[in-house]
Amino acid sequence: MRLSKYFAAGLSCVLLATTVLSGCAVSEPPAPETTSPTVAATEAYDETRIRKDAHNGSEIQQFRLSDVVEYIDEGAFANCHELKKFHCSSRDVNFHENAFSGTENVVFYCYLDSTADHFARAQGYERVYYDAFSVQCDTVNNGCVGLPITWSAVDVMPGQTIDSQFVYTVNFNDEPVFTSEPTPEDSFVYTPAEGGVYSLTVDLINELTQQTITTEAVPVAEKLTLGHYEQDDDATDTEPIEWRILTVEDGKAFVLSEHILTRGSYFNPEWIKYKYTYWSHSCVAATSYTNYWGSAPESPDRLMGGLTPESVPLSWKGERGPETDLYYLHARHWCNEVFYKDCFTDEEKDRIVLSNLINHNNPMYGTIGGPDTQDYVFFLSYDELKTYLPTDADRIATFTTYAGNLPVEYGGRDAYYWLRTPGIFRINAMYVVADYGAATFYGSDVGHNMVGYRPAMWITVGG
Numbered sequence: 001m002r003l004s005k006y007f008a009a010g011l012s013c014v015l016l017a018t019t020v021l022s023g024c025a026v027s028e029p030p031a032p033e034t035t036s037p038t039v040a041a042t043e044a045y046d047e048t049r050i051r052k053d054a055h056n057g058s059e060i061q062q063f064r065l066s067d068v069v070e071y072i073d074e075g076a077f078a079n080c081h082e083l084k085k086f087h088c089s090s091r092d093v094n095f096h097e098n099a100f101s102g103t104e105n106v107v108f109y110c111y112l113d114s115t116a117d118h119f120a121r122a123q124g125y126e127r128v129y130y131d132a133f134s135v136q137c138d139t140v141n142n143g144c145v146g147l148p149i150t151w152s153a154v155d156v157m158p159g160q161t162i163d164s165q166f167v168y169t170v171n172f173n174d175e176p177v178f179t180s181e182p183t184p185e186d187s188f189v190y191t192p193a194e195g196g197v198y199s200l201t202v203d204l205i206n207e208l209t210q211q212t213i214t215t216e217a218v219p220v221a222e223k224l225t226l227g228h229y230e231q232d233d234d235a236t237d238t239e240p241i242e243w244r245i246l247t248v249e250d251g252k253a254f255v256l257s258e259h260i261l262t263r264g265s266y267f268n269p270e271w272i273k274y275k276y277t278y279w280s281h282s283c284v285a286a287t288s289y290t291n292y293w294g295s296a297p298e299s300p301d302r303l304m305g306g307l308t309p310e311s312v313p314l315s316w317k318g319e320r321g322p323e324t325d326l327y328y329l330h331a332r333h334w335c336n337e338v339f340y341k342d343c344f345t346d347e348e349k350d351r352i353v354l355s356n357l358i359n360h361n362n363p364m365y366g367t368i369g370g371p372d373t374q375d376y377v378f379f380l381s382y383d384e385l386k387t388y389l390p391t392d393a394d395r396i397a398t399f400t401t402y403a404g405n406l407p408v409e410y411g412g413r414d415a416y417y418w419l420r421t422p423g424i425f426r427i428n429a430m431y432v433v434a435d436y437g438a439a440t441f442y443g444s445d446v447g448h449n450m451v452g453y454r455p456a457m458w459i460t461v462g463g
Contacts, residue, residue, distance in 0.1 A: 053078065055077050056075050056079055058077075063085075065088045088108065093115050132156070133155055133157065136151070144225075147461060151168070166188075168203075194220075199215050225240040227240070227241045228241060228343055233400075242258040254457075260453065263399075263449055265331070266330070272294075273292040273296075276427060280373045286426070331453065340377045351460045354376055355374065362423060363382060379419055385432070392438055408449055414450075418453065423443015
């Protein structure tokens with residue numbers, strides 16, 4: 001029984017395959033093919049040794065060494081002319097210099113700088129290293145058409161100073177669709193043009209080894225989805241938000257919501273008639289120290305005075321405070337303090353970049369755009385609209401069912417969405433007529449709530 005146990009240990013074959021964890025493909029000892037025929041004698045083994053001539057002349061095609069084996073004696077695998085693969089996952093096995101005498105074509109699968117590696121080098125055998133490199137991918141479960149995927153070879157030939165070449169093959173739905181020329185570059189970027197499942201096969205080639213890894217599959221959708229928001233006007237659940245990719249630059253993507261998500265005013269304290277504003281903040285006291293309550297006719301009994309940037313009404317004929325305290329009535333507050341905070345998971349928020357925004361003047365009327373800002377989520381400026389959506393057809397958008405059903409206090413139910421660029425006056429902001437894509441330089445009164453919110457943001461590529 002004891003000899004049978006060790007014999008079984010010496011012949012055990014464990015299926016090990018390339019493992020992918022969190023987007024990282026790691027090379028493991030490959031699964032052996034069926035050994036045919038299997039030739040071994042029980043007397044060839046004790047607990048730690050493959051004895052002399054144990055497999056001499058055998059027709060075995062591949063062999064996986066048990067981890068308990070410490071010694072391989074003279075002639076143990078001599079004259080094994082059919083032996084093609086010898087797997088050794090132990091790092092410290094003693095090989096007799098003539099252990100493989102007369103065995104010409106075997107390839108050693110082993111760890112770099114292990115005793116099996118040194119023995120195979122000394123005997124002139126080819127090696128495939130379990131730990132020659134691994135592959136990381138920046139995209140695991142949120143790929144989409146138009147968003148690049150980057151794969152990187154890491155831990156390449158650890159402890160070795162050696163020049164390596166890589167060949168990259170892109171697989172689409174398990175079929176190869178592109179193969180690169182050999183390159184020393186250890187990363188590869190591919191931008192999917194259609195939805196499906198993508199993976200990458202990476203061949204590492206150098207003077208010591210040639211190894212191949214195929215990465216875990218990356219699902220690629222037709223549209224980028226990120227975050228959830230009410231869209232179908234059924235309050236039982238929220239729906240994934242679809243985003244249009246406007247551009248990709250320096251590892252970041254500029255994205256715009258595919259649909260107009262809600263309606264609302266740009267800035268609307270209803271108790272103030274003239275709602276002066278920048279994108280950065282309200283400025284109701286910036287041009288005059290007087291104003292009128294509400295939107296009724298300008299009668300003396302509705303005049304308010306003494307307005308300064310530090311003293312504006314914060315509620316209907318209520319207490320006063322600095323005009324910056326009216327931020328919560330601004331669309332910028334909705335973008336950064338409501339939408340950003342409530343509609344994304346922490347993992348998704350980590351991808352959203354705090355962007356430095358330039359708030360340009362109105363290009364036709366010269367109305368001042370105000371201070372530059374830092375925002376996670378924002379409306380497009382006219383300059384961004386012109387750059388990334390250059391034609392009227394590009395700018396067309398529709399309301400979600402939820403947004404289309406919201407009540408409005410002014411105007412019709414046509415589709416519009418705000419830009420953050422001011423209109424002809426400081427009480428106006430530019431907007432786009434979403435039905436046919438025209439942008440209006442004149443703009444709409446910032447208190448009008450029939451205009452829609454179509455948020456934009458910069459995100460990191462990959463996810």
